[in-house]
Amino acid sequence: MTDTLPNPSEQADTILPAGGVEEDTERALRLCEALAPGTGQMKILVIDGEPPSKSRPRFTRNGKPYRTKEDVDAEKRTAWNLRRVFPQPWTGNIALGCVFFRPNKQRIDVDNMLKHVCDSANGIAWVDDSQVTAVYGIAELDIDKPRTVLVFAQHHSTLTRGTDNVRQCEHCGKPFPIVGRTTKRFCDAACYRKSVGRDLSEPIPCKQCGKPFRRTTTGQIMCSRECRAESLRGRNRARGIPRSKCADCGKELSHTRGGRCRPCWSATPNGGTP
Numbered sequence: 161m162t163d164t165l166p167n168p169s170e171q172a173d174t175i176l177p178a179g180g181v182e183e184d185t186e187r188a189l190r191l192c193e194a195l196a197p198g199t200g201q202m203k204i205l206v207i208d209g210e211p212p213s214k215s216r217p218r219f220t221r222n223g224k225p226y227r228t229k230e231d232v233d234a235e236k237r238t239a240w241n242l243r244r245v246f247p248q249p250w251t252g253n254i255a256l257g258c259v260f261f262r263p264n265k266q267r268i269d270v271d272n273m274l275k276h277v278c279d280s281a282n283g284i285a286w287v288d289d290s291q292v293t294a295v296y297g298i299a300e301l302d303i304d305k306p307r308t309v310l311v312f313a314q315h316h317s318t319l320t321r322g323t324d325n326v327r328q329c330e331h332c333g334k335p336f337p338i339v340g341r342t343t344k345r346f347c348d349a350a351c352y353r354k355s356v357g358r359d360l361s362e363p364i365p366c367k368q369c370g371k372p373f374r375r376t377t378t379g380q381i382m383c384s385r386e387c388r389a390e391s392l393r394g395r396n397r398a399r400g401i402p403r404s405k406c407a408d409c410g411k412e413l414s415h416t417r418g419g420r421c422r423p424c425w426s427a428t429p430n431g432g433t434p
Contacts (some may be wrong), residue, residue: 191257238280255294255315
């Protein structure tokens with residue numbers, strides 16, 4: 161028994177059917193089925209105009225890289241079109257299929273056009289283009305109607321990205337997505353503040369009386385001035401420092417600084433000496 165290979169033209173037609181603009185949706189659906197069969201979420205976008213291509217890296221005389229104005233403007237236009245279909249970026253594995261209809265036979269690499277799409281979609285279609293774990297690019301000729309057909313779909317892969325790659329928050333235990341190379345240990349800034357004791361909305365026990373209270377600063381450990389004074393008196397007693405006595409009536413004061421008690425001070429006009 162011999163296996164017969166399919167005709168190359170027939171094989172291409174199964175992914176890219178012949179026809180004009182009206183077949184763009186069918187092309188996108190077949191690309192989606194080839195890249196992410198059985199996907200539960202998909203978006204199709206057709207961008208009119210000549211498909212842009214990412215130019216080669218350029219450097220100043222000092223060796224600093226920079227992008228040309230044409231590259232920046234092209235990415236802005238593509239990003240504007242992507243925002244029409246992506247109100248929020250996807251955060252899991254993504255499959256990307258592109259069909260670039262060029263207006264001429266100029267020699268332009270398909271991977272450069274794919275790179276342009278990936279860079280333009282950062283923060284719009286996905287958080288980072290490392291989430292793209294399946295990609296397919298096709299270059300075609302259409303002199304009358306140059307355009308770019310894009311299809312985005314959820315992709316299932318053993319190489320997890322975005323929300324498919326999660327880590328447990330060290331404070332609340334809730335899983336959070338890992339995008340790129342990160343040493344992130346907490347799901348958000350609030351959990352980090354709670355973990356290191358910087359969350360002012362969480363009540364903590366007073367170090368002196370034990371009653372819970374809400375702090376006004378991160379360094380506050382006691383609920384009131386009375387508790388702070390009592391804590392100071394306790395430390396002085398522990399060190400064996402005697403309290404001062406009023407110079408007028410001999411009453412024991414609450415501190416060790418000397419002077420007079422409040423009743424004696426108030427009984428003297430203007431707080432002067434008797």
